[in-house]
Amino acid sequence: MYSEKVMELFKNPRNMGEMENPDGVGTVGNPICGDLMTIYIKVDGDRLKDVKFKTFGCAAAIATSSMITELAKGKTIADALKITRDDVAEELDGLPPIKMHCSNLAADGLHAAIEGYKRKCDVERASYGMPG
Amino acid sequence: MNLRIIKDEKMGSVEEKMKSAKKRVYLDHAATTPVDPAVVDAMLPYFTRFYGNASSLHAYGREAHNAMDEARKNVAELINAESDEIIFTAGGTESDNIAIKGIAYKKKKGYIITSSIEHPAVLETCRALEREGFEVTYLPVDRFGTVYPSNVESAINDETILISIMHANNEIGTIQPIKEIAKIASESGIPFHTDAVQSAGKVPIDVRRMNIDLLSLSSHKIYGPKGVGALYIRKGVRIEPIIHGGGHERGLRSSTENIPGIVGFGKACELAKKRMDKDVPHLFKLRDTLIPNTVNTIEESYLNGHPKERLPNNAHFRFTAIEGESLIMSLDDEGIAASTGSACSSKKLEPSHVLMAIGLNEVEAHGSLRLTLGRENTDEEVEYVLEVLPEVVERLREISPLWKKEFEIERWRKEMEKR
Ligand SMILES: Cc1ncc(COP(=O)(O)O)c(C=O)c1O
Ligand code: FES
Numbered sequence: 001m002y003s004e005k006v007m008e009l010f011k012n013p014r015n016m017g018e019m020e021n022p023d024g025v026g027t028v029g030n031p032i033c034g035d036l037m038t039i040y041i042k043v044d045g046d047r048l049k050d051v052k053f054k055t056f057g058c059a060a061a062i063a064t065s066s067m068i069t070e071l072a073k074g075k076t077i078a079d080a081l082k083i084t085r086d087d088v089a090e091e092l093d094g095l096p097p098i099k100m101h102c103s104n105l106a107a108d109g110l111h112a113a114i115e116g117y118k119r120k121c122d123v124e125r126a127s128y129g130m131p132g
Numbered sequence: 133m134n135l136r137i138i139k140d141e142k143m144g145s146v147e148e149k150m151k152s153a154k155k156r157v158y159l160d161h162a163a164t165t166p167v168d169p170a171v172v173d174a175m176l177p178y179f180t181r182f183y184g185n186a187s188s189l190h191a192y193g194r195e196a197h198n199a200m201d202e203a204r205k206n207v208a209e210l211i212n213a214e215s216d217e218i219i220f221t222a223g224g225t226e227s228d229n230i231a232i233k234g235i236a237y238k239k240k241k242g243y244i245i246t247s248s249i250e251h252p253a254v255l256e257t258c259r260a261l262e263r264e265g266f267e268v269t270y271l272p273v274d275r276f277g278t279v280y281p282s283n284v285e286s287a288i289n290d291e292t293i294l295i296s297i298m299h300a301n302n303e304i305g306t307i308q309p310i311k312e313i314a315k316i317a318s319e320s321g322i323p324f325h326t327d328a329v330q331s332a333g334k335v336p337i338d339v340r341r342m343n344i345d346l347l348s349l350s351s352h353k354i355y356g357p358k359g360v361g362a363l364y365i366r367k368g369v370r371i372e373p374i375i376h377g378g379g380h381e382r383g384l385r386s387s388t389e390n391i392p393g394i395v396g397f398g399k400a401c402e403l404a405k406k407r408m409d410k411d412v413p414h415l416f417k418l419r420d421t422l423i424p425n426t427v428n429t430i431e432e433s434y435l436n437g438h439p440k441e442r443l444p445n446n447a448h449f450r451f452t453a454i455e456g457e458s459l460i461m462s463l464d465d466e467g468i469a470a471s472t473g474s475a476c477s478s479k480k481l482e483p484s485h486v487l488m489a490i491g492l493n494e495v496e497a498h499g500s501l502r503l504t505l506g507r508e509n510t511d512e513e514v515e516y517v518l519e520v521l522p523e524v525v526e527r528l529r530e531i532s533p534l535w536k537k538e539f540e541i542e543r544w545r546k547e548m549e550k551r
Contacts, residue, residue, distance in 0.1 A: 002461075010461065016531055027533065033475040034483070034494045034548050035455060036540075038533040054533035056498075058457040058476035062531060098481065 002059060003093035010059040015069035019052045026112025032101045035061050039068070039109035043117055046076050053109070060099040064088050064106035072110055081114060083107060156467040157513045161353075161445055162302050162330060162504035163471060167396065168355040174399040175357065178392040186389050187380070196391045203398025210401040211328070211347060212338040213364050219381040220362055220394050224329040224350030225253040227363040228296075230385060231325045231346040232257045234371030235294045236266055242293035243267045247279045247308075248489040250298050253348075254327055255485070258296075267291070276438040277306035277490050285316050295324050299347075300331035303473055303486040303502060304437030305446025307335060314343035323369055329353055329361075333404030334412060334444050345369045349401075351393065355507070356400030360393035411507045415444035418505050418514050422447045425518050430525055436490065436500065445505040450492070453535040454499045454528040462524040468517055473500040494548045495534075495541060 002010070019025075019040035027038045035057030042050035051072045053065040067088050072080045085103040089095045095103055158166070178199060184192025186200050204215045221227045232254065236244065246258055248270040258268045269287050273279050279297055288295075295317045300307045310326050317324035325346035328337055333354040339347055346369065351360040365371060365384070377386025404411075427433050432452035451459070456472025463470050473484030474497065483497035492500075503517070529535040534544065 007461075010458070011465065013531065029544060029547055033481040034498060035476065036533055036544055054531060056453060056532040056534045057455050058474075059461045061455075061476075062458060098479070101481075 001096055002063075003095075005091075005093045006060060006063040006095065009063040009066040009092070013053075013062055013066040015050075015052045015066065015073070016054070017052055018054060019050065022052075022113075024113040024115075024117025026109050026114070026116055028105055028108045028112050030057065030061070030101060030105045033058075035102070035105065037061065037065055037105050037109045039065070039106075039113040041072075041110075041113045041117060043077070046078070048072050048075055048077065048080055051110070051113075053106075057105070058099070058102060060095055060102040061105060063092055064095075064103040065109065067091050068106035068110050077114055077117075081111060083110065154467050155516060156469070157509070157516060158469045159503040159505060159509070159513075159517065160469045160471050161506035162305075162502065164352045164358065165355045165506055166508065167352075167357055168400060168403055170403060171356055171396045171399045175392045175396040178395050182391070184391075186391060187378070196389070199391060199395050199398075200389055203394045203401075206398040206402040206405075207349065207362050208364075210332060210337070210405050211349075211364060212340055213347075214367065217339075217364050217367055218362050219365065219384050220360065220389060220397075221381075221385055222359055222390070223361040224251075224327065224348050224353070225361075226385075227348035227350070227361045228253040228325075228327055229257050230363055230374055231348060231365075231371070232294065232296055233261065233374045234384070235323055235325070235346070236261050237372035237374065238370055239293040241265065241291075243269070243289060243291040245269050245271065245284060245287045245292060245295045245297075247271045247273060247297050249273050249277055249279075249301055249303075249306075249486045250296070251302055251327055251329070254296055254298065271297075273306075273489050275491050276441070277301055277304045277436075277486065278438060278441065279308050279313070281309055281312040281316055284313050288316070288320050288322065292320070292322050295322055296326070297324075298327040298330075299337070300328075300335060300443050301437070301486060302330045303484055304448045304490065305330075305443035305504075306438045307331065307441045307443065310344070311342045314345075317345075318343045330443060333401075333408065334415065336408070339364055339366065346371075351397035351400055354400050354404045357393050357396040360390060360397040362397070407507065412444050414507065415505050418509055418511070419444060419447055421511070421514050422503060422505075422517065426521060429518070430522050433525070436487065436492070443504075447503045447505070449501045449503075450496055451499040451501065451525050451529075452496075453532045453537075453541065454525060455532075456498060456500050458528055459499070459501055459524065462528065463520065466520045466524065468520060471502040471504075473502070474498045493545050495545045 022040040023043040024041045051069040055065040088103040182195040184196040186196040314324045323345040329350040347364040352358040436448040456474030457477040475483040487497040
């Protein structure tokens, strides 16, 4: 059902864990099945110096969170905002159609973290919410 | 540890072989069971030697017919019925359909009482009948998954044509007080059907003593082949056929009989009855090692279902802050086959209706795990699971943003409720 890449990242997720003193935090929930993802970012100039995640969800959700951190790390904020769920799914050699919403969650999580950083408010609360 | 080892024959050195040798433990017997070798042996001659059509008048036909008679007797004896009260079907789902629609179509209209935790084979059949104008009440259950006989009693009205309550639940393993419920039904003159697919061979069933009018069985849950089942129909209970044709199975289930399957099912019933004295204590012993050791060693782990009135082979847990599909995948990676009621693992991305009915919220239902034992499982296998499970749960909790975050859990639970 899952590609080898998904299984590999599910078993050995990269950039997993809470971040100390993040510049932005985005927590998004998945209204479809009830999962939750938190993305942390550290910003240096206009670049994402570090990106980390924590996820409560299925194997695909864990793999997509891991993938988005890898895709976003080192990118400028403008470029990071261009990452779509299809980019995430493609990098994972595809996802089962029923699991596409999990990659949506990852892209939304990253965007929420950036939004939190830009607003510089109580980031977690500001970015908390369910994607469209 | 003396576990069943599956080796990759292509591997070279002994070390490599050891590394690739993967322990596998099957703990999903509620989904299906392996076919007992004695069952396979009984079936084989009926493919190539005794291949006749049971309706034929020649020797081939008689051989097939006699084999079917023998099987029917074995099925009947498992539940203390008479042979001529058993019809063979293509499985548990078909038995449920024939029973429920059979009564409904006979009565033409009326009101059906069932529970909210039935298997989809019953629930979806009832929903289909609702679309045809029948009325259905889906009774609630308590937090252990028990249907109260008093609720059945007060749901009965003049138009009630059928009461269908499962014997044991396939997810959480709760055993229902069907004897009490059947007594209420019988006193009101209403036919009582029970889906005994999960309980047969694990809990004693006596259709006479228990006042049961219709009872569904499935072969592949009791070490028989898939695609075969039976429906017990008490003498005098009249149902309308839903499959029309050549008039097989007393006109109630036309189609040339699946003789090898039926023979295998009969053998499986014979074995189940014979082995119950040995199998059931074995299952209890394994289950009662698995449950307390899991709940006591893993923080924030809970047992779902009834603590006592539960199938001897069912252990159903939930673990706070982790998700079931990732749990199943992680266990699978360690060779352990299990199942979950999490929304992420379902085709509709909805949490199990059973877990919702016992009052869990969606976040709680997420972390559910069903381990269902079988007669071939060993002490060592359970030990292995008890070793692996805490590690797997801990790893997933490290990844989870909700672990040890009560406030976050509560907030997310409320968001989910707003959906
Ligand atoms: C309680 C219950 N009823 C019915 C069925 C359906 O049986 P079958 O797979 O033989 O159609 C199952 C099996 O999944 C079951 O657990
Ligand atoms: S997060 Fe629920 S299906 Fe992937």
